[in-house]
Amino acid sequence: MLQTAVGYLRERWPFRHGLHLPETDVERLIRDCEAEPWHLYAIRKRIWRRHVCVACGWIADHLPADSSVFEPGCGSGANLLWLAKRGFSRLLGTDISPQAVALCRELARRADTSVRVWQDDGLRPRELPEPVNVVLSVNWLYHIPGASLEALLDTYRPCLTPLGKIVCDVVDTAYNAVPGNAYHTDDSHLPEGQRRPSEYTFRMSREEVADVAASCGFRLLRETRFAAVRPQRAVYMLERCDAA
Numbered sequence: 001m002l003q004t005a006v007g008y009l010r011e012r013w014p015f016r017h018g019l020h021l022p023e024t025d026v027e028r029l030i031r032d033c034e035a036e037p038w039h040l041y042a043i044r045k046r047i048w049r050r051h052v053c054v055a056c057g058w059i060a061d062h063l064p065a066d067s068s069v070f071e072p073g074c075g076s077g078a079n080l081l082w083l084a085k086r087g088f089s090r091l092l093g094t095d096i097s098p099q100a101v102a103l104c105r106e107l108a109r110r111a112d113t114s115v116r117v118w119q120d121d122g123l124r125p126r127e128l129p130e131p132v133n134v135v136l137s138v139n140w141l142y143h144i145p146g147a148s149l150e151a152l153l154d155t156y157r158p159c160l161t162p163l164g165k166i167v168c169d170v171v172d173t174a175y176n177a178v179p180g181n182a183y184h185t186d187d188s189h190l191p192e193g194q195r196r197p198s199e200y201t202f203r204m205s206r207e208e209v210a211d212v213a214a215s216c217g218f219r220l221l222r223e224t225r226f227a228a229v230r231p232q233r234a235v236y237m238l239e240r241c242d243a244a
């Protein structure tokens with residue numbers, strides 16, 4: 001019981017997740033790379049992006065540091081850089097935005113960290129890495145119209161080693177009960193007719209995630225839910241299973 005409580009608190013404790021990049025004027029670098037200003041938030045406020053921190057914390061706490069980690073949709077590479085600080089050195093990432101890729105490369109160079117990052121569409125990748133131990137997929141997939149967890153698992157299963165893990169977040173179906181959830185959160189001040197569709201394009205229950213995982217050849221190893229935030233998110237660690 002005590003062990004469970006300690007484990008839960010450790011998992012959620014935000015203050016070990018800071019990203020203190022040395023002598024880097026991140027804001028200027030983002031401008032120079034012409035990357036989205038949003039990446040500043042992802043770096044500076046990282047500890048409050050709980051779904052992202054828990055996903056990376058699981059990797060750091062439960063997998064050996066010689067594991068290779070590949071993050072499609074890696075943006076500035078903040079998650080990969082955090083893992084590098086935890087001793088991981090086999091780090092790879094892709095992003096559809098060449099500006100984000102440039103930013104990630106420059107941040108990694110300044111942090112004296114080796115991250116192999118290239119421009120690619122994470123939904124239809126041209127280049128998959130050699131099999132990796134972990135695919136990390138956080139905070140990008142459910143923003144893309146037409147994307148699905150099923151397609152993600154099918155796409156990345158072949159580049160996982162046997163028993164390799166996919167660590168991913170999803171927007172939980174609990175969000176469907178929040179007033180205005182069908183609309184973009186930035187448009188809440190507008191009349192309904194003028195609002196854009198929600199930026200959270202799909203939501204999934206735990207049962208749906210478990211079913212999709214099983215049908216794609218994965219088993220659910222770990223899960224946690226953030227019920228008090230909007231949108232409600234859940235984080236899952238799935239393990240590739242192969243027929244005996």
Ligand SMILES: C[S@@+](CC[C@H](N)C(=O)[O-])C[C@H]1O[C@@H](n2cnc3c(N)ncnc32)[C@H](O)[C@@H]1O
Binds near residue numbers: 042073074075096
């Ligand atoms: C909200 S950011 C999150 C970045 C990173 N995963 C994180 O948690 O800090 C979403 C990222 O997904 C990227 N992205 C959007 N569509 C993509 C696609 N089809 N393939 C790869 N990356 C994509 C964007 O360029 C952006 O950098």
